[in-house]
Amino acid sequence: MICGDSGTMSGTRRVYLDHAATTPTAPEVVEAMRPYFSERFGNPSSIYGIARESKAAVERARGQVARALNAGPDEIYLTSGGTEADNWAIKGVAFANRKRGDHIITTAIEHHAVLHTCRYLEHQGFRVTYLPVDAYGRVDPSKLADEITDRTLLVSIMTANNEIGTLEPIAACAGVCRERGVLFHTDAVQAVGSVPVDVEALGVDMLSLSAHKFYGPKGVGALYVRKGVRLDNLLHGGAQERGRRAGTENLPGIVGMGVAIERAEARREEYARRLTALRDRLYRGITERIDHVRLNGHPTERLPGNLNLSIQFIEGESMLLLLEQAGICASTGSACTSGSLDPSHVLLAIGLPHEVAHGSLRFTHGESNTESDVDHVLETLPPIVERLRAMSPLYATFRRSCNVQ
Amino acid sequence: MYSEKVMDHFMNPRNQGEIENPDGVAEVGNPKCGDIMKIFLRVKGDRIEDVKFQTFGCGAAVATSSMATELVKGKTLDEAWDLSNKAVAEALGGLPPVKMHCSVLAEEGIHKAINDYRVRHGLEPWKEKPGASHAHSDDTCEA
Numbered sequence: 394m395i396c397g398d399s400g401t402m403s404g405t406r407r408v409y410l411d412h413a414a415t416t417p418t419a420p421e422v423v424e425a426m427r428p429y430f431s432e433r434f435g436n437p438s439s440i441y442g443i444a445r446e447s448k449a450a451v452e453r454a455r456g457q458v459a460r461a462l463n464a465g466p467d468e469i470y471l472t473s474g475g476t477e478a479d480n481w482a483i484k485g486v487a488f489a490n491r492k493r494g495d496h497i498i499t500t501a502i503e504h505h506a507v508l509h510t511c512r513y514l515e516h517q518g519f520r521v522t523y524l525p526v527d528a529y530g531r532v533d534p535s536k537l538a539d540e541i542t543d544r545t546l547l548v549s550i551m552t553a554n555n556e557i558g559t560l561e562p563i564a565a566c567a568g569v570c571r572e573r574g575v576l577f578h579t580d581a582v583q584a585v586g587s588v589p590v591d592v593e594a595l596g597v598d599m600l601s602l603s604a605h606k607f608y609g610p611k612g613v614g615a616l617y618v619r620k621g622v623r624l625d626n627l628l629h630g631g632a633q634e635r636g637r638r639a640g641t642e643n644l645p646g647i648v649g650m651g652v653a654i655e656r657a658e659a660r661r662e663e664y665a666r667r668l669t670a671l672r673d674r675l676y677r678g679i680t681e682r683i684d685h686v687r688l689n690g691h692p693t694e695r696l697p698g699n700l701n702l703s704i705q706f707i708e709g710e711s712m713l714l715l716l717e718q719a720g721i722c723a724s725t726g727s728a729c730t731s732g733s734l735d736p737s738h739v740l741l742a743i744g745l746p747h748e749v750a751h752g753s754l755r756f757t758h759g760e761s762n763t764e765s766d767v768d769h770v771l772e773t774l775p776p777i778v779e780r781l782r783a784m785s786p787l788y789a790t791f792r793r794s795c796n797v798q
Numbered sequence: 799m800y801s802e803k804v805m806d807h808f809m810n811p812r813n814q815g816e817i818e819n820p821d822g823v824a825e826v827g828n829p830k831c832g833d834i835m836k837i838f839l840r841v842k843g844d845r846i847e848d849v850k851f852q853t854f855g856c857g858a859a860v861a862t863s864s865m866a867t868e869l870v871k872g873k874t875l876d877e878a879w880d881l882s883n884k885a886v887a888e889a890l891g892g893l894p895p896v897k898m899h900c901s902v903l904a905e906e907g908i909h910k911a912i913n914d915y916r917v918r919h920g921l922e923p924w925k926e927k928p929g930a931s932h933a934h935s936d937d938t939c940e941a
Contacts, residue, residue, distance in 0.1 A: 706854065707854065708832055708833075708854055708855050708856055708859075709856075710856035710857055711808070711855065711856055711857055711859075711860060714800075714805075714808060714857045718809070727832055727856070735830075736832065746829070747829045747830040747831075747832070748829030748830075748832070748854070751829070751832040783814075784811065784814055784852060784853055784854075784860065785852060785853070785854045786825060786834050786835075786836040786852040786853070786854055787829070787834060787854045788854075789816065789836075789852055
């Protein structure tokens with residue numbers, strides 16, 4: 394995206410490469426939402442005309458979400474986003490099935506919405522196994538099979554990792570669980586709109602998604618729950634969502650999510666092709682211009698738009714600050730941006746040493762990006778790396794050791 | 799998230815570089831925490847004639863290194879020893895709470911470089927004041 398005059402020294406050009414964090418709401422999605430703020434504002438639970446219109450709009454959106462996932466509309470529950478969907482799936486199954494078992498299996502690289510929920514359940518007396526991943530961030534379905542016991546209630550494995558973009562073997566893992574009679578949940582927040590997500594083909598029992606990752610609005614998401622799966626409610630109150638999720642519906646948000654998922658599904662193949670080409674151009678360009686760079690995540694089994702790199706001997710936040718000076722928005726797994734002092738748990742789980750994890754950069758491409766955006770990064774990044782390496786005691790030590798040899 | 803001063807010292811670091819055959823040198827921090835600072839001193843008489851730094855770390859780590867070196871340059875070793883992490887943070891117009899450990903590292907770097915100079919000259923290393931911010935922070939990320 395170019396804002397203002399990109400030719401001036403002040404460089405107002407903005408290149409947004411953080412689509413894994415959030416995407417802009419598409420204009421046609423905003424248009425579809427607009428009437429549901431002040432004109433068609435009725436509460437879907439009421440009985441008069443504008444309320445019935447609202448109810449119909451919610452059901453239309455539910456149908457759009459269901460079709461995109463190849464699910465039934467009565468298997469879609471609307472939530473406030475991916476975090477609520479993850480919390481609900483995991484706590485809901487754990488508490489509803491307490492008499493049957495006390496064991497949950499997940500992975501070391503899940504989003505905090507899953508990991509912190511699991512940690513909370515450990516305090517409530519559940520046992521949680523955190524499956525390790527290989528150097529690419531992939532879970533081994535046979536290792537999953539080894540960890541399942543007759544006390545296991547639920548397995549939760551993400552469809553695609555938000556940091557390194559690795560796609561997990563979901564169908565294989567769900568198959569293992571089905572065979573053993575264990576429920577399977579997947580956090581598909583990063584995957585929907587980028588890769589095929591079909592609940593029947595994958596064989597999952599529950600699936601979380603979030604609208605703002607596929608050009609829908611923030612604050613709305615959904616949980617798919619296969620018919621017959623027992624889970625406790627997370628939110629108690631009114632009888633919305635067939636008595637399973639209380640709270641007046643986020644009407645404009647839900648309408649927006651419906652339009653956004655239909656739109657994303659219609660564009661998905663072309664979107665993935667375009668993003669893969671941009672991502673590969675960026676990766677090739679960076680490795681041609683900068684040495685001591687490593688790719689994080691799987692080389693091919695990864696999200697189309699995701700490029701995660703570690704640039705050795707320097708730290709991620711300082712790279713981001715300098716990239717921002719050139720209008721480039723990206724992200725890092727360095728501790729320095731997380732508020733804690735440990736780097737990303739995902740980068741540590743794939744075996745990166747701390748200093749390499751601190752030097753990670755994540756570029757996630759999206760609809761608005763062009764080859765010219767990629768080229769802007771390719772012009773901007775090498776001098777930034779050079780500048781920070783010139784300052785780095787790690788690089789100085791490395792250079793000395795090279796000269797000695 | 800950062801003050802203008804922090805951004806200025808990050809974008810235009812003062813005293814960045816290396817001193818050949820320094821009179822005192824110290825490396826503090828560790829890769830686990832994501833910050834490493836190396837401080838080089840050139841001492842004439844009892845005065846810090848020149849000081850340089852190399853830093854691996856975030857914007858605050860670079861800015862605190864830059865500010866700390868600027869604050870001790872030209873000072874006597876006694877005066878430089880009194881540099882506190884708070885003074886570095888204040889001179890930068892404040893740091894976000896999660897970044898205060900960077901200023902602690904800068905203070906520690908100056909102290910260790912001074913003591914390296916003292917030891918090289920057959921002097922007793924100065925002791926950290928009790929309760930000094932980095933007295934027990936050798937290998938932990940908790941500042």
